[in-house]
Amino acid sequence: MKDKKADIFQSGKELFLTKGFKDTNISDIAKNAGIGVGTFYNYYSSKEKLFVEIYTKENEQLKKAIMESLDLNQDPVSIVKKIVERNIDAIHANPILKEWYNPDFFRKLEKIYHKESGESNDSLPNIYKELFKKWKMEGRIREDIDDELLLAFFDSLVYIDTHKEEIGIQHFPQIILYLAEFIIKGVTDFQK
Known part of the structure; x- marks a missing residue:
């Protein structure tokens, strides 16, 4: 079973490191984690x-x-x-x-x-x-x-x-x- 929260965390970390906070958006994080934007919100409110x-x-x-x-x-x-x-x-x-x-x-x-x-x-x-x-x-x-x-x-x-x-x-x-x-x-x- 895939740990979606860990995937989101890792995806966010990669994107924040390369693009910075301002230029990273939730859809980029979700796409990079292989999930939908709605799934992101199941784990993080923002x-x-x-x-x-x-x-x-x-x-x-x-x-x-x-x-x-x-x-x-x-x-x-x-x-x-x-x-x-x-x-x-x-x-x-x-x-x-x-x-x-x-x-x-x-x-x-x-x-x-x-x-x-x-x-x-x-x-x-x-x-x-x-x-x-x-x-x-x-x-x-x-x-x-x-x-x-x-x-x-x-x-x-x-x-x-x-x-x-x-x-x-x-x-x-x-x-x-x-x-x-x-x-x-x-x-x-x-x-x-």
């Missing part, structure tokens, strides 16, 4: 819902690969810089992940993403949360900054990245890398 499912899976795989590539015994500055560098490189190399930064689609994607999938264990905030918890227990990170504020520092990097045109595109991704470094140095600096 192209956006399919995209979010694909995006979530791609994002989880990226974060897992990043974490597996790290030496967690390194100092926090080195680890955070590597996480940010690898995340930026992967986002720019993967058209599906890059859609998160598409200003025409970002707000819609963000709403659906948080409603449908919430935060997975492999999301960047959860990765940072676990690292901060570990580093606090080891005495490597300031105690006077609560966990929520620590995460907010790094969440702000995403918002800065989504406004890179206003700041000056010529400064990216260097500005994000430096800001991540400055933040982690600040939260690990006990000399204050």
Whole structure:
């Protein structure tokens, strides 16, 4: 028996990778999956819902690969810089992940993403949360900054990245890398 949902997922993934979100339509996805458009709607209520499912899976795989590539015994500055560098490189190399930064689609994607999938264990905030918890227990990170504020520092990097045109595109991704470094140095600096 053929798994139609898996076929739709794979078809959507292929088309989103090659054509992008905007230029992919449901009839293309259905045709590529060998099904009718009506059958598509038996599994997904919209192209956006399919995209979010694909995006979530791609994002989880990226974060897992990043974490597996790290030496967690390194100092926090080195680890955070590597996480940010690898995340930026992967986002720019993967058209599906890059859609998160598409200003025409970002707000819609963000709403659906948080409603449908919430935060997975492999999301960047959860990765940072676990690292901060570990580093606090080891005495490597300031105690006077609560966990929520620590995460907010790094969440702000995403918002800065989504406004890179206003700041000056010529400064990216260097500005994000430096800001991540400055933040982690600040939260690990006990000399204050």
